[in-house]
Amino acid sequence: MRTATTVLLAIAAMPAPLLGQRWEQQVQGRLARAIDVLPTSSRLPVVKRSGMLNTDEGASFQTTLVQRVSYVIIAVCDDDCSRLQLTLLSPSGSDIAKERNSESLPTLRFTSDTTTGYGIRIVMEGCRWNPCWYAVAVVPLGRNSP
């Protein structure tokens, strides 16, 4: 009886989940799980970005990719999102690779010839309840042998 009361009190004392963060927590959880299954061996940091977009809106950011390191760029979105487009852009702004077939989990693989800044663009192509949350991670897998 005492144990049950202690458990109940412990549950009551736990902070309630903050409202409005449900969708953000959802995409952060998904991104963490997606990163976990990748065989990362690099000491380079994982770059992460997240935000929210309405249908047909896009966002982009810059990140530096290191020479001869193989990267996986992965994007996830919340339950209301049906299609997310992920594009890797060259320093001059032209498309290098685009993934729009994987619906809500687009993934790109890329190894840079030089260490330089690349652009990553995310477009929310389908969201049935706007805005939809998304998160992107640039995961270094390891250095390729020359």
Place this chain on the structure above:
Amino acid sequence: MASLKRWLAVGLTACFVLALAYLPPRGAESSGKSPFVGQPLWGTPARQHAQALADEWRKVDAAVRLLEDRQRVTRDSLRASPTIVFRGATLPPKDVHNVETVMDSVWRDLGLGETKVRVTLVIELQRPYSSDTPTPLQDRVAYLAPDSTHRTTCLAYLPAGPYWTLFILGKRHEGFGRFAQWLEAGLGPCAFYAAYGTPGRSVESWLVARHWDVGLYLGSHGIAGERFSSLDLLGNPSSSWYYWDGVYSFPPATVACLAGRPSGCRAAVLAGAAEERTIPIPNVVLVERRWWRVQNLLPGERYLGDVARAVGRERFLNFWTTALSVDTALAGTLKRPVGEWTAEWQRGFVHPIRLGPTPPLGGVAIALAIAVLAVVLVSVTASRRQVR
């Protein structure tokens, strides 16, 4: 001769009185209407200019206040229903709690819980007028829709007026039920943002073009009572000229829809949908003082709410976030032509009015009798006339 002078004086005095009644005061502009129609006083050009400037200032001031409030308001992250902020007076915690309790109940009645777009309700309590500073907007409801800088906040500005100010301050106790209705109606477009998120570009452009007149009220009851809608503000069709004066002040498509014509209903619903316009930033929706007189559809305030209830959440969300034109998306969602569905929807509120001349039967009979009598008299006279 004396009698003639007296009649002349009476005639001139009557002309003077008529001129006083019908001509605008010196310096004021005529409305440009027929001189045989009574004209309201328009004020001098200087006064009109001052009033127009004051009106512009109030609109800009309201927009700035909404933007400031959006920056300043800290949301209670444990409450699913709207955060409520009071302006104009500091309320004791008990009174704030009372209003929040009513709001929570309204939120549940609307079927809302945790939403992607959250609502902040700013209730402006009536302040005494000051002659030193310009009077801020205190009689018009305004909304600040989510935009690219604040995607998850919709702000509703609700002036309480003297009646609800006293009620909120605990100085008036009657009207509890109507207070909940007032709060529910005050959520306006923010209730739609909360329930269905930010609309797609074509739908948002359509709603902005028509000042959200079809999405002012999400509730299933009337906007100010169980069955009370903007149609009731027109009055009774059988009792007064006021009703018909009101009816014919609306655009032709609105009147045609009131008469149950699907083509009119279609035009009334799709007004503003033809061209996609830029969504302004900040996207401030300022509701007209007499919004029920400038609607394109009656009772338009509940139209989208009724569409959502009729088709269900999933289908309505497809329409709400569509990339198609409003016309195509709405017909697809309703699974019927927009005009037909809307005409049937309107019949649920008002019996289709009769358009065109409708002389009373007695009047027609008397007029025909007089016409026949005149023809008979002329015929008889003509037949008796002899030419010598």
